Amino acid sequence: MSSxxxxxxxxxxxxxxxxxxxxxxxxxxxxxxxxxxxxxDVSLLDYRAPLLAANLVSAHFPGERGAALVLDVACGTGLVAAEMKKHGFGRLVGLDGSKGMLQLATNTGLYEDVRQCMLGEDQLPVTWGGLVCMTTRSNRDNLLYKACLEQQLKIMEEEGLWSCVTTTEVEEWERAVSADEEGYIGGCVYIYRVSDVKP
Ligand SMILES: C[S@@+](CC[C@H](N)C(=O)[O-])C[C@H]1O[C@@H](n2cnc3c(N)ncnc32)[C@H](O)[C@@H]1O
Structure with a gap:
């Protein structure tokens, strides 16, 4: 079917x-x-995650945005980057496991670098100072994945790779699609700070 x-x-x-x-x-x-x-498709879902994520990064970043480096994890086609640019963030690096999504992210011209990376398999390239932004849904069918993600983030924090700036549950992430859910589902935004530039 055509789009x-x-x-x-x-x-x-x-x-x-x-x-x-x-x-x-x-x-x-x-x-x-x-x-x-x-x-x-996500515009039909009234997908608000990129806007909500960028608003939170902005609210938690007091410094000069033009030079701030932000790692957009699971960046998809670049919707978060588009919102981040509206807040004045100038340096964005996108990571995703999907070549198809990454190609579209590259085409936006919003990222200074995009890299293919499989979360849970490859190590996140957090070898420089900056902010890391990740998001996931909080509805029932994603809770197992969400718990695994949070465990992984915590392990990385305990290893001293980064510190948590905020983990924020937000409402009205996107329209619900399951028969047993109504209205909008919620989501969660994770922002971490990589404080030390490592070799
Ligand atoms: C719902 S999309 C979100 C994309 C973008 N952040 C946005 O808000 O539009 C989820 C993205 O996560 C990526 N993804 C899912 N599982 C992944 C994994 N294990 N490793 C890397 N990327 C993954 C997908 O390829 C997809 O681009």
């Missing part, structure tokens, strides 16, 4: 097929196949 004729029901079908317990590799492959329609 011009897509409806919210089409988008719900796509999302529900991926909200099941997919392996990380399957999830990334799903995003490869969805990448072309992603931006249009």
């Amino acid at each position: 011009e004729t897509r409806t919210l029901d089409n988008v719900k079908d796509v999302i529900l097929s991926a909200h099941m317990n997919l392996s990380p590799a399957e999830k990334v492959e799903f995003y490869n196949t969805w990448s072309e329609n992603y931006d249009k």
